Amino acid sequence: MQTDISLTDAIDQDEVIEIYRLNQWSSAEKPEQLMAALRNSHTLVTARQNGKLVGLGNALSDGHLVVYYPHMLVHPDYQGQGIGRQLMSAMLERYTGLHQQMLTADGEAIQFYQKLGFERAGKTEPMWVYSGNDH
16 A cells, blocks of 8 residues: 655644554544643654655754654554654755764664664663653
């Protein structure tokens, strides 16, 4: 099936929240903040099949040196079809040449991102202040 990848798509709250809930992301419980965060990202990438939102991701960037990819999700029914790779490929192309491209990955996602060229940054340790409880 054809997957349409877009950097200019409009998103609807119901379709976004569905993907976040199905992936058990705590930000689904803060829909207004989540939608504002996604819509105000430096870049938002979406994947659709027959008009249905099946994946999305976002980037926060200064547009010159650094980009951070905080969210990348694929609807569970569509995982394993290369959609996540297509989403990330669009982002990596968009930010080609930036000095630093960063993300936080855990669990099975680590191997996915390693296949795309991401690696642990030297002796750095991931650190955060986090108000959720899903990690």
